[in-house]
Structure formats: C-alpha cells, structure tokens
Amino acid sequence: MGKLIFTATVSIDGYAADADGDFQWSAPNTAVFDVHVDRMAAVSTEVLGRKTFELMQYWETDPDGDAWTAAEHEFARRWRGIEKVVASSTLTAGEVGPHRVVPDLTLDELRRIVADATGVVEIFGPTVAAPAIRAGLVEEFHFFVVPKMVGGGLRALPDGVHLDLTLAEHTVFDNGTAHLRYVPR
Known part of the structure; x- marks a missing residue:
C-alpha cells in the first residue's frame, strides 16, 4: 500500500505557473x-497529466557530453526507475512508451494505484491533483515556495478546499526558497 503525496513548486502568492504559463522563475x-533528488528515492509511482508528462520527458534520456551535473544524472536515473501513470484523454499508449495511460483518472482508479504501489505515489501537477485534494486523498503536501510573486496564473491548489494541516517539516534555503511538508490533521 502506497502513500499519496502532492508536491508543487509555487510562488509566494500560490501559483505553479504565471499568467503566460511560464514556470522558469521556479527553477x-x-x-x-x-532535495528533489533525495525525495525521488521514496517515490515508486508518479501520477501526472499530459502537460507535466511532456515536460518531464526531458529526464528520460541523458544528454551527450557533460551537459548535466552528477545530481541531474541521479535524478534522471531515479525518474526513469519509477512507474508513471499519465492521466490524459488525448495521449495514446503508443505515445507514452512503457508508461500507463489513464484516459479518465477517477478517484477509484487513483485509490487502486495507491493501493497497488510499493512506496510513495506522487501526484504531480495542480490540474491532475485537484480532484484528489478535494476528496481528501492526499496524505502529505510538499511545497517548495519560491520568494516571488507572479500575480496570477495556474493556482497550485484548487479553490473551495478547506483542510486543516499540520506543519511536519520545514527547511529554508539560502536563496529564500522554503520547503514545507504538511500532513492533514
């Protein structure tokens, strides 16, 4: 039985991407x-939407030469080693390689994915995570809060959700980014 977590890098005003869809400010x-490399060691399954899947394809193949650091190579190795479930009504099995496509990620299907997992199931991307957050299925929230206000865009959390959370861990980095881990009360 796995554990469902939601991880997001967000601006201080709560956005995962700005109004133009840009998230480069969160690098x-x-x-x-x-920390991202370390946390991937516990992840056995990644549930992600089409856009996030396409973005993360970057980590599927090592570049030629010395373009990556040792940490980037390790992240890619760990990323390639986890099961991926792509929630998409437009991608086909042939387009996602060895990964699984779920055209309609229902809460029951997500519960099955978590029940069958051998470790942490990370749901990645605010759009695909919203129904699970609304339903109270997320067991941990990891936020990497970047000290930047972007003024609008893709909200990291869905509107209308009320949860009481307890801060379980926090780290503040030299660049002002804060890693906050919360668990529901």
Whole structure:
C-alpha cells in the first residue's frame, strides 16, 4: 500500500505557473535540486497529466557530453526507475512508451494505484491533483515556495478546499526558497 503525496513548486502568492504559463522563475538552485533528488528515492509511482508528462520527458534520456551535473544524472536515473501513470484523454499508449495511460483518472482508479504501489505515489501537477485534494486523498503536501510573486496564473491548489494541516517539516534555503511538508490533521 502506497502513500499519496502532492508536491508543487509555487510562488509566494500560490501559483505553479504565471499568467503566460511560464514556470522558469521556479527553477531550483543546487541545494533545492538536491532535495528533489533525495525525495525521488521514496517515490515508486508518479501520477501526472499530459502537460507535466511532456515536460518531464526531458529526464528520460541523458544528454551527450557533460551537459548535466552528477545530481541531474541521479535524478534522471531515479525518474526513469519509477512507474508513471499519465492521466490524459488525448495521449495514446503508443505515445507514452512503457508508461500507463489513464484516459479518465477517477478517484477509484487513483485509490487502486495507491493501493497497488510499493512506496510513495506522487501526484504531480495542480490540474491532475485537484480532484484528489478535494476528496481528501492526499496524505502529505510538499511545497517548495519560491520568494516571488507572479500575480496570477495556474493556482497550485484548487479553490473551495478547506483542510486543516499540520506543519511536519520545514527547511529554508539560502536563496529564500522554503520547503514545507504538511500532513492533514
């Protein structure tokens, strides 16, 4: 039985991407990236939407030469080693390689994915995570809060959700980014 977590990098005003869809402002420094590498060791399954899947394809193949750091190679190795479930009504099995496509990610299907997992199931991307957050299925929230206000865009959390959370862990990095881990009360 796995554990469902939601991880998001967000602006201080709560957005995962700005009004133009840009998220480059959230690029981690070395210390923050190292935390992402470490946390991937516990992830056995990644549930992500089409856009996030396409974005993360970057990590599927190592570049030629010395373009990546040792940490980037390790992140890619860990990323490639986890099961991926792509929630998409437009992608086909042939377009996602060895990964699983779920055209309609229902809460029951998500519960099955978590029940069948051998470790952490990370739901990645605010759009695909919203129904699970609304239903109270997320067991941990990991936020990497970047000290930047973007003024609008894709909200990291869905509107209308009321949850009481307890801060379980926090780290503030030299660049001002804060990693906050919350669990429901």
